C-alpha cells in the first residue's frame with residue numbers, strides 16, 4: 589500500500605474539494621507513491637511527533653492541522669515549522685493534513701463533538717453552497733435505465749436520506765451526422781428523429797470526473813449531448829459546524845459542567861447564563877467566533893466552540909450562551925476517530941495514535 593492509497597481512504601471520508609479556501613490541506617511533505625510502513629495520527633505535526641514517527645517506524649503522519657499554512661520562504665531551521673519539514677524530509681516521512689475538509693464533512697469534527705455530547709437530530713450549522721451540480725443528458729429511451737443506474741452507481745442522484753433520485757422526461761431528439769460522423773442510430777447525412785429521455789440528476793461537485801467518465805462510457809452515442817450546471821442550493825451533506833439536541837433539556841450551569849466533563853477540558857469560558865433550560869446546542873470545533881450569528885439564527889440555546897475573544901462574548905446579547913472550551917480540547921477526539929476509521933479500512937500495517945499531547949496552551 590502506498591501513501592496515495594491511505595489518502596484515497598481519507599478522501600472518501602472528507603473530500604479535499606470541500607476544505608476552506610484559506611486552508612492548506614493535502615500531502616504537504618513526501619511522495620504519494622512511497623510504500624507505507626505505518627501511519628501516525630496527530631492533531632499537530634511538531635518535531636517531537638516526527639521523532640515519535642521515526643521511533644515507531646511510521647513513514648506517514650496524518651495530521652489534523654497543516655504544519656505548513658502560510659507558505660515557506662526559507663528552510664534553514666529557524667522556526668519550528670521549518671525544523672519539522674526538514675526532519676520529515678531527511679527521514680522520508682510524508683505529512684498529510686485533512687483540517688477543514690474534515691471540519692466540513694458530515695461525519696467529521698463537529699459530528700464527533702455532537703456524539704461526545706450525545707446530541708440527536710444532528711444537522712449542519714452552515715451548509716456550503718456551490719458544491720452541488722446538475723447533469724442533464726439525452727439518451728435513447730431503450731438505453732435510459734442502464735445509464736441512470738450507472739450514474740447512480742457513480743454517486744449521482746443522492747439527496748439527503750434518498751438515493752437514486754432523478755427526473756426523466758420523454759421527447760424527440762434530432763440530429764444529422766456530417767460526412768465524418770459514425771452514428772450508432774440512423775445514417776450520416778440523414779436527419780434522424782429519435783425517441784429520447786432527458787435524464788436530470790444532481791451530484792456533489794467532487795464526483796464530476798467520475799460522473800462524466802461514467803456518462804461517456806455508458807451512453808451509446810458517438811457524441812453525447814449533456815449539460816452541467818452549478819447550483820446555488822445549500823448542501824445538506826457538506827458544511828461547517830453542527831446543531832443537535834440534548835436527549836433531555838438541562839439547566840444552564842449543569843449543562844456547562846456536563847460539557848466540561850464530556851469534552852475533557854480544564855476550563856470553560858462562557859457568557860452570561862440565561863434563565864432558560866438548554867435543549868439545542870450548536871458546536872464548532874476550533875476557532876468558531878464566525879459561527880455566532882449562524883448559531884443564534886438556528887435557535888441554538890448554546891454554542892460550544894473555541895478561541896473566543898473578549899468582545900465576542902458581548903455578542904451573545906442574552907439570546908444564546910457562548911462556551912469556549914479550548915481549541916485543542918474541542919478537536920482532541922478527532923485523533924482517535926481517524927485512527928478507528930483508518931484501522932477499519934487498512935489492515936496490513938499499524939495505524940497508531942500519537943502519544944504526544946500537542947496542546948500549546950497550559951492551565952494552572
Ligand SMILES: [Zn+2]
Pocket residue numbers: 653873874875915919
Ligand atoms: Zn483547529
